[in-house]
Amino acid sequence: MATQTHEFTVEMTCEGCSGAVNRVLGKKEGVEKFDVDLPGKKVFVTTSLTSDEILETLKKTGKATNYVGTKN
Amino acid sequence: QNKVKIKVEGMTCNSCVESIEKMMSSVEGVKTIKVSLENKEAVIDFDPQQTDPTLLKDGIDNMGFDASLEN
Ligand SMILES: [Cu+2]
Ligand SMILES: [Cu+2]
Numbered sequence: 001m002a003t004q005t006h007e008f009t010v011e012m013t014c015e016g017c018s019g020a021v022n023r024v025l026g027k028k029e030g031v032e033k034f035d036v037d038l039p040g041k042k043v044f045v046t047t048s049l050t051s052d053e054i055l056e057t058l059k060k061t062g063k064a065t066n067y068v069g070t071k072n
Numbered sequence: 073q074n075k076v077k078i079k080v081e082g083m084t085c086n087s088c089v090e091s092i093e094k095m096m097s098s099v100e101g102v103k104t105i106k107v108s109l110e111n112k113e114a115v116i117d118f119d120p121q122q123t124d125p126t127l128l129k130d131g132i133d134n135m136g137f138d139a140s141l142e143n
Contacts, residue, residue: 016088020136023082061136062095 007068081138
């Protein structure tokens with residue numbers, strides 16, 4: 001399946017938050033690449049998984065998170 | 073014994089503490105949870121019929137913090 005890059009907003013306020021996001025995404029199988037923008041409160045995930053699956057993974061951190069859309 | 077102390081690495085501020093407390097207090101079997109940023113630990117009072125220390129440790133670990141059981 002083709003990979004896509006999905007954009008999410010995650011209510012991150014400190015390095016603990018971005019560290020947690022890094023960790024859950026790093027452990028998630030099927031995630032090819034990701035970028036965490038702490039000041040922008042954004043996360044970009046390149047994956048063949050659905051955006052819903054990634055959203056569920058991000059929600060495990062307990063932070064408010066939303067799906068923005070795909071990027072090319 | 074229904075009290076467990078879990079070592080938690082990766083918290084940097086009070087919002088980290090709050091998110092762990094909030095998330096874990098909604099877990100089945102958790103009666104009370106107190107997280108300390110300073111001591112890098114979570115102390116959880118739980119119902120042994122519904123959960124166990126390993127499950128609780130995994131719960132925090134899955135949130136993206138490095139959690140381990142102290143002996
Ligand atoms: Cu934080
Ligand atoms: Cu924090």
